[in-house]
Amino acid sequence: MMMTASARVSRPVSRPASRVARPRVTARAAPSSDSALTTDKAKPDWAGDDFLSKVVDAAIGNELLYENVMKPMARRTLINTAEKNGVRWRDIAAELEADPAVKAAYDAVLNEDVAYPDYYLKPFHAYAEGNLCWLAAVEAEPATYSMALRVYPKERITAEEAQRRLRDSYTDALRAHVEAHGAGEPETIVDVGCSVGMSTRYISEAFPNSQMIGLDLSPHMLAVAKRRDEGRPGAERRRWVHGLGEATGMADASVDVVSLAFVIHECPESATRALMTEAARILKPGGTFVMTDNNPKSAVIQNLPPALFTLMKSTEPHSNEYYQVDVEGLLEECGFEHVHSEQTDPRHRTVLGSKKK
Ligand SMILES: C[S@@+](CC[C@H](N)C(=O)[O-])C[C@H]1O[C@@H](n2cnc3c(N)ncnc32)[C@H](O)[C@@H]1O
Numbered sequence: 001m002m003m004t005a006s007a008r009v010s011r012p013v014s015r016p017a018s019r020v021a022r023p024r025v026t027a028r029a030a031p032s033s034d035s036a037l038t039t040d041k042a043k044p045d046w047a048g049d050d051f052l053s054k055v056v057d058a059a060i061g062n063e064l065l066y067e068n069v070m071k072p073m074a075r076r077t078l079i080n081t082a083e084k085n086g087v088r089w090r091d092i093a094a095e096l097e098a099d100p101a102v103k104a105a106y107d108a109v110l111n112e113d114v115a116y117p118d119y120y121l122k123p124f125h126a127y128a129e130g131n132l133c134w135l136a137a138v139e140a141e142p143a144t145y146s147m148a149l150r151v152y153p154k155e156r157i158t159a160e161e162a163q164r165r166l167r168d169s170y171t172d173a174l175r176a177h178v179e180a181h182g183a184g185e186p187e188t189i190v191d192v193g194c195s196v197g198m199s200t201r202y203i204s205e206a207f208p209n210s211q212m213i214g215l216d217l218s219p220h221m222l223a224v225a226k227r228r229d230e231g232r233p234g235a236e237r238r239r240w241v242h243g244l245g246e247a248t249g250m251a252d253a254s255v256d257v258v259s260l261a262f263v264i265h266e267c268p269e270s271a272t273r274a275l276m277t278e279a280a281r282i283l284k285p286g287g288t289f290v291m292t293d294n295n296p297k298s299a300v301i302q303n304l305p306p307a308l309f310t311l312m313k314s315t316e317p318h319s320n321e322y323y324q325v326d327v328e329g330l331l332e333e334c335g336f337e338h339v340h341s342e343q344t345d346p347r348h349r350t351v352l353g354s355k356k357k
Contacts, residue, residue, distance in 0.1 A: 036299070037346050043296035046309040047323035056306075060314045074126045074311040082146035087159050089142040096138040096224060106223035111242040119268050120217055122317040131195075131266075137220035140196040141228070147262075151345050167199070169344040170261065171206035174290045177352040178257075181338050183286050186210050186256035190282070192245040192275065193217075193263030197225030197238070203259060204234055210256075215241045215248060246274035250282045258283055260291040265322040272325055276334040283355040289336055295349035296323045327351050 045052045060066055082089040096102055116132070124130040125143070148162040157165070178186065186207055191200040194214030204212045216222050219242050226240045243249060245263070258279035264272050279289050294301055304312070313319050328351060331339045336353030344350040 038295065038297040038343055039299050039302055041297065041302060043323040044302040044304070044309065046304070046306075046313065047296070047319050049320075049324075053320065056310050056313055057320070059310060066314060070311060070314040071126045074315050077308075077311060078126075078143060078146055081150065082142050082159075085146070085149050085159055087142045087145045087149075089139065089146075092142050093135070093138040096141075096227075097134060099227065101230075102138075102223050102227045105226040106219055109222040109226055109240050109242045110219045114217065114219075114242055114244060116217060117244070117246075117271065119271055119318065120266075123315075124266060124317065125315045131216075131218040131221060134220055137196065137218065137224045140221060140224065141198065144196070144198050151347050163198070164202075166345055166348075167202035168206075169348075170199075170290075170292050170350055171203055173342050173344055173350045173352065174203075174257065174259070174288065175206065177290070177338070177354070178288055181286070181288075181354045183256065183288055183354065186288070188213070188255040189257040189259060190215060190248070190250070190255050191259045191261070192248075192279075193260055193266070194225060194240070195221045197222075197229055197240070199259065199261040200225065200238060201229070201232070201234075203257075204238055207257075208234065210237065212238045213241055213250075213255075214238060215243050215245060217242070217244055246271065246278050248278060248282060252281055253284045253287075255282050255287060256284060257288045257290065262293055264291055264325075264327065265293050265316060266318060267322070268318050269321045269325045269330075272327070273330055273334070276330055276336075280335040280355055285355055285357040287355045289331060289353045289355070290350060291327070292344060292348050292350040293322070294347060295343055297349070298343070298347050300346050328353075 046056055047053050060070065079089050120130065121132070122130055125136060127133055127136040130136065145159040145163055148166045149159055151166055152162050178184070187210060189203060189207060189210045190213045191203060192215050194200045194216050195218070197214050200212055200214035204210065214222070214225055216225070222240045222242055229235045229238055245260070260275065267275065276289065283289065328339045328341060331351065331353045335356050337356050339351070339353040341349050341351045
């Protein structure tokens with residue numbers, strides 16, 4: 001199996017956080033139109049402690065409403081958006097589910113000693129078992145294509161092109177930071193929360209001399225990552241590790257880049273801090289931390305229609321904390337310098353910092 005992505009994607013087209021984000025975004029050569037893509041408000045009204053947020057949370061907290069209306073609606077919305085845009089969601093999932101090599105990859109990556117933190121065991125993305133189940137793993141790739149398509153809704157681009165654009169904006173920001181701060185070409189890059197390996201492969205492609213470690217808490221996701229990578233160019237440079245981002249087991253000062261793409265929104269603030277502390281420990285002096293995720297200041301995110309933000313919140317248990325956490329401030333507290341944020345696409349920010357020398 002393991003067709004190329006382009007073959008599979010046909011066409012076309014809660015606890016309140018203790019810190020509140022400081023308005024501090026230093027844009028690197030952002031396209032001029034980007035300034036219109038953010039607002040002066042620190043976060044959307046539908047997240048955090050605002051009245052609207054509490055109303056939404058109360059609706060989500062109604063189990064009957066959540067199980068019978070929101071959950072099925074969230075799934076339907078995701079699958080329909082994908083399939084309308086040529087992403088063969090159900091076919092991809094069925095192919096992966098039936099592939100015995102995926103199960104073999106699971107056995108190869110599984111680390112029985114991994115202990116899952118409580119915050120990770122919550123339902124995510126309308127899966128009762130969150131990231132720890134086969135359905136979430138076999139649907140992660142089409143869901144990721146669908147996510148990128150939503151970033152560029154008015155552009156007639158393929159799912160593959162949308163994904164490429166999203167990933168290029170991230171790796172371009174990383175390269176610019178590395179060059180601006182004289183970090184040198186990275187030799188070892190860790191992609192924490194690599195899921196099914198899409199972020200890992202794009203980063204690996206952008207830094208073709210690097211060794212990559214894709215690390216994730218979900219052995220199901222890693223099984224798909226490992227299987228999908230078989231026979232791909234550069235696969236020999238990529239390793240898949242089942243582990244906790246907060247306690248990687250890697251040696252002190254042993255890696256050049258730690259990346260967290262679309263991971264922090266799945267974490268409470270305490271875990272975000274622990275992930276940054278661990279990144280600072282394993283990074284070499286001058287090494288680079290980079291993360292991307294929803295931008296709380298994005299006009300698109302702040303102005304989502306109520307049906308969409310309710311569905312989105314209903315599938316992300318740590319949303320309220322994510323939208324309030326001061327990512328840049330935490331990074332500085334954890335020993336990073338040259339910390340700055342960029343709006344890298346209409347919905348997302350990329351935050352970078354260098355481990356102090
Ligand atoms: C939305 S996915 C990230 C996708 C991927 N990085 C990409 O850009 O396509 C988030 C992933 O983070 C993983 N994750 C969440 N918390 C983690 C932690 N503390 N340590 C390791 N992995 C974690 C989840 O299992 C999930 O696979």
